[in-house]
Amino acid sequence: MNVLIIGAGDIGLQLGKRLSKDKHDITMIELKEDKVKRASEQLDAIVIEGHGAHYGVLQQARLENAQVVAAMTDREGVNLLASKIAKKAGVPTTIARVRNPEFIAPDFILKPEELGADIIIHPEKETADAIVRLIRQSSATHVIEFAEGKIQLLGVRLERGSPLLRTPLIDLARRYGDPPLRVVAINRNQQTLIPKGEDRLLPGDQIFVICDPDYIPKFISYTGKADTKIEDIMILGGGLIGQFVATCLGKEINIKIVESNAHRSEEIAEALPGTLVIHGDGTDIDLLATEGIVDMDAFIAATGDDETNIIATLVARHLKIPRTIALVNKIEYLPLTPTIGMDAVVSKQLLTVNAVERFIQHQQVTTLASVPGVDARFVEFVAEEHHKITRKPLKNIQFPKNAIVGAVMHGDQMIIPRGDTQIAPEDKVVVLTQTEALEDVEKLFQ
């Protein structure tokens, strides 16, 4: 598919890299010369220097050939205008990134089709939502939702002494009476394994589980962890993400925001009446100590600077704060974070790329998400009558070794598949697959 990406900033570039790997043909438009250069060095794509909302530039980028236009600059005006032009020129799918939350509010005066974009993506909001999920599910390293929240993926790190260790998965299932959950991936020594029934869990493993939402508390208790009750949170950085988190959690939880910019501190203080805003440098440990960081239940580092976030989180972990969440945008840093003891990490870039990718079909396949640090991806297939996979129960189907069926959406109902489950036509099948097995999995849906 021809995809035209406007803006070769961090988000645009990462999106380009992912889509290029998925065999899409990428054309990019970027205004700044240095970013044009960076993108053309790192990407097998045509990169055009120019303004993304100028029709001449868009024509030069062969707008008429594009099936998808994704406007990812950090200026929503440019993004929306470019989408509108693209829509008028007959591009089937347009995606625009915005920063102002009003655009995605249900009572906004302009309807999405009037804005010109088929899909509006709000990276800061997506990121804030991910942080909120991690606060609510405080023992998880990842909480990712699919199918409008009907399927949840949890990532949990197993400590020494967890009762789940060293027993084959198949025996664990028997022990707990076939619970409605499935271990779909294990991260061990920075490698991702797709487990089979006879595999055992080891201390230090990070396991990924697709679970019936109602069963989550029970599952958490089996891992030997207890969800800590969170009452006080300190948020470092009062940018959009910090503000969204504060707005969302402000009613139930006490929130302190530490912001280094005096002017912005005052603005936030006015906008968020229930929140205590502290003006100061977030890496100043004395200041954090004075503000009682040791008494906090959770610490969220959400400044715009990855390095500050990482250092501040390490400080917080050193002070034994039960729950720390760090915003780390550079995708290159993500594989490092577990090795330096950071558990829950959220990446704006990755979340945005995931969100966009969900709308761009790879043949008949929709990729749902990539998970940071996991060398595999979730893909959704819609089964049809003539597909191989619908002919026999799962246990009789030769399923590729590096892939696993995580969940099946039968109408509105989520099923955790077992060996005797037979997939019916029109079921949505969520598969976790390593990239090399993707083709083999696709064959089952042909």
Place this chain on the structure above:
Amino acid sequence: MHFSSVIHILGFLLMFLAIAMLLPIPFSLHYGDAVHFQLLFSAIITFVCGLIGFKSTRFERDLRPKEGFAVVTFGWVSFSIFGSLPFLISGTIPSFTNAFFETMSGFTTTGATILTDIESLPEGILFWRSLTHWIGGMGIIVLSLAILPFLGVGGMQLFKAEVPGPTADKLTPRITQTAKILWGVYVLISAAETALLMLGGMSLFEALCHTFGTMATGGFSTRNASIGSYNSAYVDYVVIFFMLLAGTNFALHYRFLRGNFKAYFRNREFLVFFSIIIAATILIGLDTFLLRYENAALALRKTLFQVVSILTTTGYGTADYEQWAFSSQFILFIMMFMGGCAGSTGGGMKIMRIFILVKFVFSEFTRLLHPHAVVPVRIGNSSVSREVATNVVGFFILFMLLFVIGVLAMSSMGLDMATSFGAVAASLGNIGPGLGKVGPTDHYAHIPLIGKWVLALLMLMGRLEVFTVIILFSPSYWRK
């Protein structure tokens, strides 16, 4: 430096070369020249060496610029070494130096030959000799990009290092598609020329060999007297037309074939290229029309042929231009440096670079008069970035420096001035025939041994546009 990745790709390229070596075998069998076993044997040796290199190594990750330069340069060198096997094994060119010179001259589309009697060679070997042109013309890396799926972003590094011209433009988002298109256009035009030459009475064998020589702007012929031996206006004009096509940016052919019929005359570089041909033909014509040939039609045909042949760096001959006036010879000599358009199969410095250079110099005049003026270097409607302009200036200096060093080396081996100038310009510009004792009716057999190696190196530098090769000689390249 990741030697593993480099050797992996080189191994793959050699296996590909081995398959190409099988192509002359049908002709060898048809003409019964008894070299088919030697060709097969060369192909097997090449294939096994390639396979060992390919299997014993692994492609580790995306290529960095460093590995890119190594792959391209060593790729061309190893092609020339293994490509000389058919000559050596068949005994047609027994000395390794001569065989390597001939093969390097083939792949770099130079067309300089050490053979004194071409017609005495077996057809299978002659076909291989011309085929090296065709493979080298569009480029072995571009070919490998079209068929190697695993290069990814690193492919652009290789593409830039091999494709002629100051900037390498993609026609499509993916580099593999661009490579496929370029080779597709190349094959298509080649097929057209072969058909037209056969209509003019050539056999399939001769038509193919001369097509390879024309489309690659090479210059190897199957006849001692080159194209001149056919003495046919039809053949001359067909070859002139296709030399012009070969010297033009292939991206323009692609646009033309896609229905953009104004593509050629909207392109500034092509217009300059075309104007140079007309101007040179008129200037040399003043001499040839009046003094050399009995009628104007013949003079035009001969003059145009030599002008196009030299400017596109093909090097086919229908006339001995050393009989012409010195001023005419000098015009041809200057054109040896200019070469074809960027993105063509031609050699030389490329019209685009000359054009940018001239524009750059004129922009300096404006700057002198108006010290605060902002003067971009414009080509048509777009301006050339400062970075590209300085690169072009650097390239020009390096090219001239190599020329000077080359002439110094050749003349110190006892060659006369005209021969030294001609041989170095013809090698560096990938033309073939030069001046003096290496003129259009001569050959390179008498050049001293070391001289042949120097010229072979100059051919490689000329084809890969200097930087790609010379960077391997810089100490900072080998530092970690």
